[in-house]
Amino acid sequence: MVTALAIVVMRDLFAMAMMAGIYSLLSATLFVVLDAVDVAFTEAAVGAGISTVLMLATLSLTTTREERPPRHSAFLPLLVVVITGAALVYGTLDMPHWGDPQAPIHHHVAPRYIEASPSETGLPNVVTSVLASYRGYDTLGEVTVIFTAGVGVLILLGVGRKQDDGDEEK
Numbered sequence: 001m002v003t004a005l006a007i008v009v010m011r012d013l014f015a016m017a018m019m020a021g022i023y024s025l026l027s028a029t030l031f032v033v034l035d036a037v038d039v040a041f042t043e044a045a046v047g048a049g050i051s052t053v054l055m056l057a058t059l060s061l062t063t064t065r066e067e068r069p070p071r072h073s074a075f076l077p078l079l080v081v082v083i084t085g086a087a088l089v090y091g092t093l094d095m096p097h098w099g100d101p102q103a104p105i106h107h108h109v110a111p112r113y114i115e116a117s118p119s120e121t122g123l124p125n126v127v128t129s130v131l132a133s134y135r136g137y138d139t140l141g142e143v144t145v146i147f148t149a150g151v152g153v154l155i156l157l158g159v160g161r162k163q164d165d166g167d168e169e170k
Contacts, residue, residue, distance in 0.1 A: 011067045013059055021052035038131075046146075054153065 003023045010016050024047025031040035059065075096103035117129040131139050 013062075013065055013067055014056075016067070017052060017055040017059060020055065021048050024048040024051065050153075057157075 003019055003026060007016055007019045007023065010019065024043055028040045028044040028048060031037070031043055100106075113130055113134065114126060117126050117134075118124060121129040121133040123129040123132065
């Protein structure tokens with residue numbers, strides 16, 4: 001939260017880009033602590049890596065270093081954030097407690113994956129069988145989104161454009 005608040009308060013665009021990279025790195029660390037290593041790798045690569053490089057590249061193409069003061073009041077955006085946060089917190093009130101052995105996830109899907117995945121998929125690793133077989137369409141969708149985002153970035157950067165040398169025939 002301290003890092004996010006620092007980003008909001010800062011006006012130096014370079015410092016903001018660096019703090020955003022630090023925020024992503026801290027998020028990746030949190031995902032590792034929560035045993036979501038695959039999500040942590042993605043956050044570190046995309047959030048702390050590619051996003052920071054793209055922000056710094058964008059800053060190198062601009063002439064200003066400082067953010068302009070806002071022309072409007074910050075009340076409306078703050079109100080939207082508070083309402084959205086309250087809705088998200090309200091949505092989590094019905095969830096089972098952390099580590100609750102009576103939670104539905106521990107009684108339906110997980111035991112079936114552990115018991116049946118080697119025979120159903122032929123893969124010895126349960127995580128691989130879940131990602132590659134049971135959630136194959138979901139994984140394919142994620143890869144498609146990442147590929148599309150990469151192509152979009154390349155188009156925005158103008159990679160592959162032909163340079164006009166001025167030698168065209170008239």
